[in-house]
Amino acid sequence: MAAESTSDYYKKNPEARRRRNLQQAKYNKTKYGMRLRISANRANRKLGTYGNGDGKDAAHTSPNHAKLEDEGKNRSNPRKGKRYSSGRGLKIRP
Numbered sequence: 899m900a901a902e903s904t905s906d907y908y909k910k911n912p913e914a915r916r917r918r919n920l921q922q923a924k925y926n927k928t929k930y931g932m933r934l935r936i937s938a939n940r941a942n943r944k945l946g947t948y949g950n951g952d953g954k955d956a957a958h959t960s961p962n963h964a965k966l967e968d969e970g971k972n973r974s975n976p977r978k979g980k981r982y983s984s985g986r987g988l989k990i991r992p
Contacts, residue, residue: 938956941990953969954966955973957975958983963988
């Protein structure tokens with residue numbers, strides 16, 4: 899039997915979801931959290947996918963390069979080991 903996903907857990911536990919959202923809001927205000935957010939927004943704007951609802955994300959292929967990829971595929975990338983998506987991607991920083 900497969901373990902329950904994090905998403906399923908928070909859907910079933912509204913109090914835990916509330917605590918997690920509060921923690922995430924605090925984290926997004928830290929220097930590191932802001933830097934990550936700014937970087938992601940910059941990449942999405944450069945690739946032309948920011949705010950247009952096309953279901954695409956900027957998938958980083960190296961520290962300074964990104965390509966368009968489906969949201970689900972990009973967000974399901976492993977968090978340990980392999981750090982970037984495959985491919986060259988568009989240069990997003992000078």
